[in-house]
Amino acid sequence: NQLKLLRNNRQFKAPKHSSRMLNDIFKIATISDEVLKHIKITNLLSAFFVDVIEAGQCSNPHMVSDDINTVMQFINKNIYDEMDLIELAQSINLSLSHFKYKFKAEVGFSPGDYILRKKIEIAKELLIKSKSISEVAYSLMFSSPSYFATVFKRYTGKTPTFYTNS
Numbered sequence: 001n002q003l004k005l006l007r008n009n010r011q012f013k014a015p016k017h018s019s020r021m022l023n024d025i026f027k028i029a030t031i032s033d034e035v036l037k038h039i040k041i042t043n044l045l046s047a048f049f050v051d052v053i054e055a056g057q058c059s060n061p062h063m064v065s066d067d068i069n070t071v072m073q074f075i076n077k078n079i080y081d082e083m084d085l086i087e088l089a090q091s092i093n094l095s096l097s098h099f100k101y102k103f104k105a106e107v108g109f110s111p112g113d114y115i116l117r118k119k120i121e122i123a124k125e126l127l128i129k130s131k132s133i134s135e136v137a138y139s140l141m142f143s144s145p146s147y148f149a150t151v152f153k154r155y156t157g158k159t160p161t162f163y164t165n166s
Helices: 002-008 018-028 034-058 066-077 085-091 096-107 111-128 133-139 145-156 160-165
Strands: none
Touching: 018 034, 066 085, 066 096, 066 111, 085 096, 085 111, 096 111, 111 133, 111 145, 111 160, 133 145, 133 160, 145 160
């Protein structure tokens, strides 16, 4: 349940030893004694998840300023519309370059990347509902189904067709 609470706070600084823990888990996976392997991996995974939960709870998910939060809400509500970064910047009285810098510093993604990520989240839902690739692409304001497929694969590692069939 604690991991589910972190759903909206996916970006936080992991403890320094987390990488070492994951490496240890992969190393132990090669041990031949099945009982020992299972016990060690279970213990390491438990410790790893405790660290992740603690790190997520310690970080402040509300470090996004009010103006950037306003833009994010606008993007989320208008994801089916074309968005101009200059207009988004002007809406919170920032220059385009300062807006991009501030957005990335606070959110962890550039505004364009954030928009594409949100569009791909919606696209996955639409594809599961048996919408055609072209229909999804055009409804989310991609210039073409092929560009949509390229972006979809960049963010998911799968083509839209493969995603729908799996």
